[in-house]
Amino acid sequence: MPKKKQAETAGPTSYDVASLAGVSQSAVSRAFSKFGSVAPTTRAKIMRAAKQLGYQPNAFARGLITKKSNLIAVIISNLTNLNYPEVLAELTQRLSAEGNRVLLFSLAAESDVDDVLEQVWPYRVDGAIVAARLHDDQIQQFNDRGIPVILYNRVGDVAPSASVCCDSAAGERELVRLLMAGGHRTFGIIAGPEDSYVGEERLEAARRALNQSGIEPFFFRGRFDYASGAEGFHALMDQAGGRLDAVICTNDAMAIGAIDCAKSTYGFRLPDDISIVGFDGVGPATWASYQLTTIRQPVRRMTAAVVAMLLERIANPGMAPEQRLFGGELLLGRSARLG
Amino acid sequence: MPKKKQAETAGPTSYDVASLAGVSQSAVSRAFSKFGSVAPTTRAKIMRAAKQLGYQPNAFARGLITKKSNLIAVIISNLTNLNYPEVLAELTQRLSAEGNRVLLFSLAAESDVDDVLEQVWPYRVDGAIVAARLHDDQIQQFNDRGIPVILYNRVGDVAPSASVCCDSAAGERELVRLLMAGGHRTFGIIAGPEDSYVGEERLEAARRALNQSGIEPFFFRGRFDYASGAEGFHALMDQAGGRLDAVICTNDAMAIGAIDCAKSTYGFRLPDDISIVGFDGVGPATWASYQLTTIRQPVRRMTAAVVAMLLERIANPGMAPEQRLFGGELLLGRSARLG
DNA sequence: CTGTTAGCGCCTTCAC
DNA sequence: GTGAAGGCGCTAACAG
Numbered sequence: 001m002p003k004k005k006q007a008e009t010a011g012p013t014s015y016d017v018a019s020l021a022g023v024s025q026s027a028v029s030r031a032f033s034k035f036g037s038v039a040p041t042t043r044a045k046i047m048r049a050a051k052q053l054g055y056q057p058n059a060f061a062r063g064l065i066t067k068k069s070n071l072i073a074v075i076i077s078n079l080t081n082l083n084y085p086e087v088l089a090e091l092t093q094r095l096s097a098e099g100n101r102v103l104l105f106s107l108a109a110e111s112d113v114d115d116v117l118e119q120v121w122p123y124r125v126d127g128a129i130v131a132a133r134l135h136d137d138q139i140q141q142f143n144d145r146g147i148p149v150i151l152y153n154r155v156g157d158v159a160p161s162a163s164v165c166c167d168s169a170a171g172e173r174e175l176v177r178l179l180m181a182g183g184h185r186t187f188g189i190i191a192g193p194e195d196s197y198v199g200e201e202r203l204e205a206a207r208r209a210l211n212q213s214g215i216e217p218f219f220f221r222g223r224f225d226y227a228s229g230a231e232g233f234h235a236l237m238d239q240a241g242g243r244l245d246a247v248i249c250t251n252d253a254m255a256i257g258a259i260d261c262a263k264s265t266y267g268f269r270l271p272d273d274i275s276i277v278g279f280d281g282v283g284p285a286t287w288a289s290y291q292l293t294t295i296r297q298p299v300r301r302m303t304a305a306v307v308a309m310l311l312e313r314i315a316n317p318g319m320a321p322e323q324r325l326f327g328g329e330l331l332l333g334r335s336a337r338l339g
Numbered sequence: 340m341p342k343k344k345q346a347e348t349a350g351p352t353s354y355d356v357a358s359l360a361g362v363s364q365s366a367v368s369r370a371f372s373k374f375g376s377v378a379p380t381t382r383a384k385i386m387r388a389a390k391q392l393g394y395q396p397n398a399f400a401r402g403l404i405t406k407k408s409n410l411i412a413v414i415i416s417n418l419t420n421l422n423y424p425e426v427l428a429e430l431t432q433r434l435s436a437e438g439n440r441v442l443l444f445s446l447a448a449e450s451d452v453d454d455v456l457e458q459v460w461p462y463r464v465d466g467a468i469v470a471a472r473l474h475d476d477q478i479q480q481f482n483d484r485g486i487p488v489i490l491y492n493r494v495g496d497v498a499p500s501a502s503v504c505c506d507s508a509a510g511e512r513e514l515v516r517l518l519m520a521g522g523h524r525t526f527g528i529i530a531g532p533e534d535s536y537v538g539e540e541r542l543e544a545a546r547r548a549l550n551q552s553g554i555e556p557f558f559f560r561g562r563f564d565y566a567s568g569a570e571g572f573h574a575l576m577d578q579a580g581g582r583l584d585a586v587i588c589t590n591d592a593m594a595i596g597a598i599d600c601a602k603s604t605y606g607f608r609l610p611d612d613i614s615i616v617g618f619d620g621v622g623p624a625t626w627a628s629y630q631l632t633t634i635r636q637p638v639r640r641m642t643a644a645v646v647a648m649l650l651e652r653i654a655n656p657g658m659a660p661e662q663r664l665f666g667g668e669l670l671l672g673r674s675a676r677l678g
Numbered sequence: 679c680t681g682t683t684a685g686c687g688c689c690t691t692c693a694c
Numbered sequence: 695g696t697g698a699a700g701g702c703g704c705t706a707a708c709a710g
Contacts, residue, residue, distance in 0.1 A: 010406065011463075011484060013687055024697045029689055036689095039695060054483070059461035060399040060408070061687035064702045067349065069399070074443075079428040080622075089418035092445045101458060104413075104443040106431045119440060122398035124350075144393065145350060226626060260627035283419075287565060288599035289628040352703055363681045368705060375705095378679060400703035403686045 021049035077132035090303035148313035171295035172205035181339020184245035187217035188236035229257025252278035275336035295328035360388035416471035429642035487652035510634035511544035520678020523584035526556035527575035568596025591617035614675035634667035
């Protein structure tokens, strides 16, 4: 029905504001820019006109010129991992506070990374935060485009890359040490899927720590979820012929599954009959039914570090790749008998 | 050190591809557009050149002309709500499959909606999915700009607006009916925070269903989290002088908190000593320690509907606001004795 | 099918 | 402090 064809949906432009305020378009532009020199009176007039029209600068047109999108790509492999909602909430709020927006990508499978990257490039993001497995050549693509990347809880395969991690090795070592001190000698490990970086890292660390004490643990490979934790406990009990002192799970979700299996299927009481520990310190870990002994990732400090490092590198492209390692906090639950 | 000032970080443009392929710039443009008519030979040449240069069309420049950003704003009030990670994962993947990207916003407090909207406008999103409380005037702002919005699990205060909801009323009614049939007569309700739309909806529905059976339930207002569920159970027991048949919680997280409190503090066994029900059907609800009786939201069907409705409205701006209501599925756990 | 020509909305030198 | 003019990278009519 309307006569004017496009103007209908196209929002007001800086020209509209300019003519309403009786100034030039470039004055409007300056008024909306931080460093534009505009007389207070002029600025006021412009802002009033802008409010009246509901004008908001077009980020695309701006980005086209400034080469800055204020967009940060956040790539997370598995959003339903109990640990990531908190991470994501922290990230978006911190980035938002600094004037950046989050372009979110989640992967159905780890192998989809290439597809996701293709989706990222057109938006000329200013930076990226990646909690998914990235090959060196994929990291290189970011470098080639001059887009800073921070890896979350993983490091590059070969090339050094900026990253923020929770110290898996130290965490697992501490758990093993305390379990040993608690008198445990027969161990089982429930690991995550092979394609998980942190999963393998924790597995290696735990296994190494046990080996150094002359212990060869029983082993089960799970999928980082509750169900596979329960399956794993079952499998380990079989392997061990029912004689198992402690089970180390490489994340909390599996540890919780293992605890439930130990209690309901075997009638075990923790930590008297067996010890089970996890890793992450997710919400449910502290629930009364579990009271999991685990290592809590310092999510707030880690996300703060990621954002700070990323913004630094955006402002200052030359910076060297830095790797920050955060120690986890031992969460003393009642699921394990420690020394 | 480099001589050429900007060309350094500015990626290759369609002109670069054009000259490498020996064609005109518009040929490149057409080759990257779905409906562009280009000879297969030409297209091949162009694509090869593009690959060689690592060219990707600039979404900003494109959007400036087409008035389409392929960006969808997803606004979620409380990401750490156990229900949303699944929702968000589904949404991003479905939208991604349709060629859209997700611009994510999360709110620290419900009152921040206005700030968030200001952050949304500059990016000229094609549509929005909102799981946060939106006032009519806020919805109106979307309408004014011609941006379709779909509300998730809430409806507009006054003006009709497109929405996808899980039927809270029907769900609570069914729970009440079954609990009554199970012989329960003394009820408590643990509700969510007042500013939660779904929370109040479920509260009203449960209360009304009880009232219709001549029952006035004890009441506690929680915060939708585990801790307040436990607090609530405590408070209700006090109010009821220890004589409580059943507790209705308006989400699973609180129900789980209540169960833990009932078990650990009061030594109750469920469902023999008391019945507790929740709402949502989140992952932990099915864990062996809880086996919660609850109503599961059909998340997959709901997210599919949201995406379908949104894309429809983007393609066809004139569509009338439609409201789709999905029935929840009764999850028969062991936390309640039903009739 | 292909190249030429205008802009999209804004920022950014420049003169004034 | 302010306005005029020239693009940013791309798409969308147009001619050819």
